Amino acid sequence: MGFNFSGYLFIAIILQLMFAELLTINGFQPNIMLLFIILSSISMESASRATIIGFLIGLFSDLILFSGFYLGLSSLVFSICAYFASQVSSNFAYRNFDLYWLSLVFLGTGLYSFFRYDFFFFNDILFFLKNWFSIALYTFFVGFILTRILGVKQSVLEDA
Amino acid sequence: MTKIDLFFKKNLDSSVLFICILVSFLLIFSNDSQRIQNIRSTTLDTFSFLYKPFNWLDNQIFLTKKLEVLSHENLKLNLENQILSSNKIENERLRNLLKFRKRNELNFIGADILSKGVNSNMSSVLLNRGLVDGVDNNSAVLSSRGVVGKIVFVSDDHSGVQLVSDVNFRLSIKIIPSETEGIMRWIKSDICEVVEVQTTSDVQIGDVILTSNLSLYFPPNLPVGEVISIYKESNSSNKVIRMKLFSDLSILNQLFIVDKEG
Numbered sequence: 001m002g003f004n005f006s007g008y009l010f011i012a013i014i015l016q017l018m019f020a021e022l023l024t025i026n027g028f029q030p031n032i033m034l035l036f037i038i039l040s041s042i043s044m045e046s047a048s049r050a051t052i053i054g055f056l057i058g059l060f061s062d063l064i065l066f067s068g069f070y071l072g073l074s075s076l077v078f079s080i081c082a083y084f085a086s087q088v089s090s091n092f093a094y095r096n097f098d099l100y101w102l103s104l105v106f107l108g109t110g111l112y113s114f115f116r117y118d119f120f121f122f123n124d125i126l127f128f129l130k131n132w133f134s135i136a137l138y139t140f141f142v143g144f145i146l147t148r149i150l151g152v153k154q155s156v157l158e159d160a
Numbered sequence: 161m162t163k164i165d166l167f168f169k170k171n172l173d174s175s176v177l178f179i180c181i182l183v184s185f186l187l188i189f190s191n192d193s194q195r196i197q198n199i200r201s202t203t204l205d206t207f208s209f210l211y212k213p214f215n216w217l218d219n220q221i222f223l224t225k226k227l228e229v230l231s232h233e234n235l236k237l238n239l240e241n242q243i244l245s246s247n248k249i250e251n252e253r254l255r256n257l258l259k260f261r262k263r264n265e266l267n268f269i270g271a272d273i274l275s276k277g278v279n280s281n282m283s284s285v286l287l288n289r290g291l292v293d294g295v296d297n298n299s300a301v302l303s304s305r306g307v308v309g310k311i312v313f314v315s316d317d318h319s320g321v322q323l324v325s326d327v328n329f330r331l332s333i334k335i336i337p338s339e340t341e342g343i344m345r346w347i348k349s350d351i352c353e354v355v356e357v358q359t360t361s362d363v364q365i366g367d368v369i370l371t372s373n374l375s376l377y378f379p380p381n382l383p384v385g386e387v388i389s390i391y392k393e394s395n396s397s398n399k400v401i402r403m404k405l406f407s408d409l410s411i412l413n414q415l416f417i418v419d420k421e422g
Contacts, residue, residue, distance in 0.1 A: 013210075020276055021214035022221065026349070027325070027410060047173035055180040063203045064210070071196055072187025079180035083173070115188075116283075117327055127348065 004155070005040055009057075011150070012036035016065060019142070028131075030139040031109060033061050035146070037078045038104045041085035042097075043156045054082025073115050081108040097153050102140060109136040201315030204286065208318055211275040211286070226413060233304065266379055268302070268416035269293055274318065276412075283326035285309075287415060290317040298377040300418040306383035306406035307331065307371060308415060319417070324352065325409050333384055334372040335401070338362045341372050342401065344384065350409055352385065354401040361399065363390055369403050379418060 016032040023029065037057055041050040058075030081104050088100055113132035114121060121128045147153055168175050190196055219226075271287040289295050291314050299311045301321045309323040322329055324346050331344045333354060340361040342354040357363065367387045371378040389402040 017210060017214050017275075021211070021218050024276065024410075048176035051173070051176045051180050055184070058184070063200065064207045070188050071191055071200060072184040075187065076181060076184035079177060079184065083177045 008036060008040065008150070008152075013065070015146075016061075020065075025138065026134070028134045028138055030142040031105075031112070031135065032139075032142065032146075033057065033065070033074070034078065034081060034108045034112075035101070035105060035139060035143050037082050038085045038101050038108070039147070039152055039156055041082040042088055042100070044082075044086045047083055047086040050082040050086035051079045054078035054080075070115065073112070076115075077108050077111045080111065094157055097157070098144075098147075101143065101147075105139050105143060106136050109139060197313055200313060201318075204318050204320075205290075205315045208274060208286070208288075215272075215274055229411070237304075267419040269295060269419050271295075271319075271415050271417055273412055273415065283323055284312070285321045285323065285412065285415075287319045287321060287417070288317070289417060290315050290319050292316055294419055295319045295417050296420045299420055300371070300378045300382060302382060302416045302418070303407040303412055304414075304416075305408070306385065307378070308405075308407045308409065308412065310377055311417065321415065323409060324405060324407075331378065331384070332372045332375040333369050334380075335361075335363050335387065336368045336370055338367070341374065344369070344403070347402070350385075350405040350407070351388075352403050352405060354403055355398065357399040357401055359392060359397055359399050363387060363399070363401060365389065382418075 012032050012035070019029045019032060037054050041054065044050040044053075055075045055078065058073075058078035059071075061074040061078070062071045084107070085101075085104055092100070110132055113128065113135065117128050117131055187196070269289055271289040271293075273285050274288045275286040287295075287301075295311060295314050297311055297314055300307060301309045301311060307324065309321045309326070309329065311319050312322040313320045324331070324344075327346065329346060332341065333344045334341045335354070335357075338361055340357055340363055342357040344352050344354050347353050354369070365387050369384045369386060371380055371382040371384060373380040383406050385403040385405040387401055388404050391400055391402075392398075393400050
């Protein structure tokens, strides 16, 4: 059983909408679409293909999932994360699977926060870090549960 | 030509990443263009059905709690209304006596929140009212307690609200009773800061904050919040005031858009 791209994409969209409407904590919600892009790109051999898919899913998020005001922000973050995720060798991914996706989620949420809270980045760094870490931690927590329940590690590594 | 081809072939992955980043930045910097706004409006109208099941579920799950909050609020407002009705009669009598100009009454368009936005931190919401309902760009948006934001884009059937909690949101306000004016910006949760307040101004903790007469988009005297602390910035001749919003941004359900035509 490989990584079923369209199946997981569908689950990611449903979960993202569900978290957005029902499970925000203090205004924060996990970035499921980012998580999906990172996990799906690990198994992709072609980095250019992963980057383009990341870009397109980012556009989809910005346009259809109404992710705020900046059209292009998700495509920027997703294409960068997809590029780095696809660069990993299958051996490395096997040994450090969790560490790898956690680091990329941390990078992705950091980029998001930088563009969303640029004002605080230059004026109140503690507040900026609080926002970044809150989103990253929530995404880590949900990511851990989802990768275990859906058996994502096995599917990704079988394809890698 | 061959050299360029060879370069792209050798660095295909990096080139694709570079192009994607470039296009993303181009999109980010052209967010205000009419074409981008039109594309966003069309896609929102087309795909808004995606939010409806979750919105319905949200209403079902939190219905009892919402009813409880609304009943409590209703009782409080009823009591306040009794006092305000008698004050209104007295106020109108005195205004007539002094030959003041009649104030314009505001009309509101009620709207349900369709989506709180798939953004890691809520700073915008999508409403189920648009151009066909008379919603205009930059109209003020209120909850039952006070100002929560303004309309930033409108399609035929939907509109997007930039909430007070967006880091780029600014609002011109005045503090009652001293009529001190300042600029409000969001800090965290339901706490905001008022800057550009003169040191000589007489502001007290508990004073009420309303929209000022200077705003281009917000009608004057809409409730915003109340003062919770005052301090003086070092190296500045101005005071900084911390205030608490009347509206709880974490439990927004129904909102009201100020009808400019009305």
